[in-house]
Amino acid sequence: MANGILYTTAGSSRTVAAIDAMTGETLWTFRFDEKERLAYVPRQNSGRGVAYWTSSVKGKDRVIYITPSFQLISLDAQTGQLIPEFGDHGVVNLKKGLGLGADPLTSTIGSTSPPIIVNDVIIGCKFSCRLSTCF
Numbered sequence: 482m483a484n485g486i487l488y489t490t491a492g493s494s495r496t497v498a499a500i501d502a503m504t505g506e507t508l509w510t511f512r513f514d515e516k517e518r519l520a521y522v523p524r525q526n527s528g529r530g531v532a533y534w535t536s537s538v539k540g541k542d543r544v545i546y547i548t549p550s551f552q553l554i555s556l557d558a559q560t561g562q563l564i565p566e567f568g569d570h571g572v573v574n575l576k577k578g579l580g581l582g583a584d585p586l587t588s589t590i591g592s593t594s595p596p597i598i599v600n601d602v603i604i605g606c607k608f609s610c611r612l613s614t615c616f
Contacts, residue, residue: 482502483535483542485501486499486501488533490531493527493549494515494549495548496511497546499558509560511556519550521550521586521589522591524591528549529594529595532544532603533545540559542557542558543555543556543557543558544557544561546595547592551592552572552575553572553573554571555567576590
């Protein structure tokens with residue numbers, strides 16, 4: 482929860498929701514289309530939530546989470562829209578560069594945990610990236 486808003490994931494698609502903590506009103510939702518990667522998702526559940534990053538610039542806070550198909554997503558905390566400057570239009574494919582012959586489509590790698598953000602660096606299973614330079 483941040484600034485009176487509860488941010489959470491829900492359902493097997495890990496839809497992200499922003500909920501007003503006082504009224505219970507849903508402010509926005511975001512659902513990522515996993516496309517053909519959905520068939521290879523090893524952990525199809527709602528996950529364990531999201532990470533929240535507070536920007537030094539007012540109105541630029543972010544919600545960061547990992548999709549069931551192991552992609553890192555950055556959303557505008559106020560609107561729930563993808564951040565185009567982050568990764569590839571708001572998405573970082575965490576399967577890229579894993580080595581050991583890991584296929585970016587069919588390898589069954591995933592995470593149900595939210596990333597952790599420390600000193601503007603996103604840390605998660607098998608990856609880390611600075612918020613300003615994640616690609």
